[in-house]
Amino acid sequence: MPASPRRPxxxxxxxxxxxxxxADGLLTPAELRSSAWRPLFRDVYADxxxxxxxxxxxxxAAxxxxxxxVVIAGRSAAALYGATTIDRSEPVDVLVPTGQRFGPVSGLVVHVGAIDDADVTRHQDIPVTTPTRICWDLAQWLPTEEAVAIVDRLAHQHLVALAPLRANARARIGHRGWRRMVRVADLAxxxxxxxxExxxxxxxxxAGVPTPVTQFVVEREGRFLARLDLAWPHLKVAVEYDGLWHDDPEQFHRDRRRLNRLVxxxxxxxxxxxxxxxxxxxGFLDELxxxxxxxSR
Known part of the structure; x- marks a missing residue:
């Protein structure tokens, strides 16, 4: 049986x-390559x-x-704030100030852009961009659908307020990427x-369908009946997203009982x-x- 790797x-x-x-004599190069240690970046290892x-x-990385x-930014910064989840195998987004040379580095996605002092803070003792700057960068770096989903979470957690975010986007007309930021902010x-959802x-x-109301509450004579994921209340049309949690029979039962109240x-x-x-x-869009x-008739 081979000996267990040495772990100082x-x-x-x-x-x-x-x-x-x-260099400190704690490990040999061969021991560093053993199963006791996991490489994270070049010359950076973890137990x-x-x-x-x-x-x-x-x-x-920080x-x-x-x-x-150079700071943690984009999806990675949003994940640190709890606004999205990222698998451990995915690269880390970082933002490099314009004019500063850095990268490429395996395991990092390096973005370059102007950074103001007000764009940077520390969260969980890690230098990151602020939630407002995260929104701006996401609008530039991600497809609209994905960017809005993360901005929704930042807003839902009260890390950004959408009215000031929209005003800020429009105040930067002419700046590179302002149109994408306006679009993302308006959709959030x-x-x-x-x-x-x-x-x-x-x-x-x-797709051109009027914007629905999110988490619309239906009441009867002041009593709660149901809450709907997406709704057009004036038409009494709603959409419910059945996600993976419906593999749970109890959750499925609760959801269907809730919707039966609308009969x-x-x-x-x-x-x-x-x-x-x-x-x-x-096909779903045609039905909607x-x-x-x-x-509407």
Whole structure:
């Protein structure tokens, strides 16, 4: 049986520079390549017994890879604020000030742009762009649907306010990327409660359908009946997104019981699954348009 890899106490539970560990005599180059250690970036390693998350990678990059002035940004910064989730294997977004040379670095996506002092803060002891700057960068770097979904989460968590965000976007008319920021800000909705619902709403609106109300509450004589993901209340048409959580029989039961309360209230409720959203959105869109037309006559 092969011997277990050597794990010096000074390196256990830590992220460290491999070259320094070798120079200090803690490990040999061969030991550094053993299963005891996990490479994160060039010359940056972690104890393999650590749980490696995207935050771990962001912190390691900020501490051991990034030069002064370069900060965590975009989706990575949003993930640190809890506005999105990123798999540990995905690269870290960083923003480099215009005129500063840095990169490329394996494991990082390097973006270059002007950075004001007001655009940078520290969160979880990591230098990151502010939520407002995150929104601007997402609008430039991501497809509209994906950018809006993250801005929705930032707004839902009260990390950005949409009215000032929209005003700020329009105040920067003429700046590079301002049109994309205006579009994303106008499409964002703090009422959205999940990323799939945000993407569904944005795709519906970009298809030319009037903007729905998010999380609309239906009442009867002042008593709560149901809350709908997306609704056109004046037409009594709604859309419910059936996501992966409906694999839970109890959740499915609760949702269907909630919607059954609308029987007799003259609502049309359309359902769309994750599979249909991916594979037959056009077919669903035809059904939605037909439902809206039927109530507009």
């Amino acid at each position: 106490a000074r390196l256990q539970g830590r992220v460290f520079r491999g070259s320094l560990a070798v 393999a017994q650590l749980e490696i998350t995207h935050r771990t990678r962001c912190a390691a 501490q051991l890879v990034l030069p002064p002035g 909705d703090a009422g959205s409660e999940s990323t799939p 945000s993407r569904l709403r944005v795709r519906i609106v970009l 007799g209230e003259d609502w049309i409720v359309l359902h769309i699954t994750a599979k249909r959203f991916r594979e037959d959105f056009d 348009r037909q439902a809206l037309r039927s109530r």
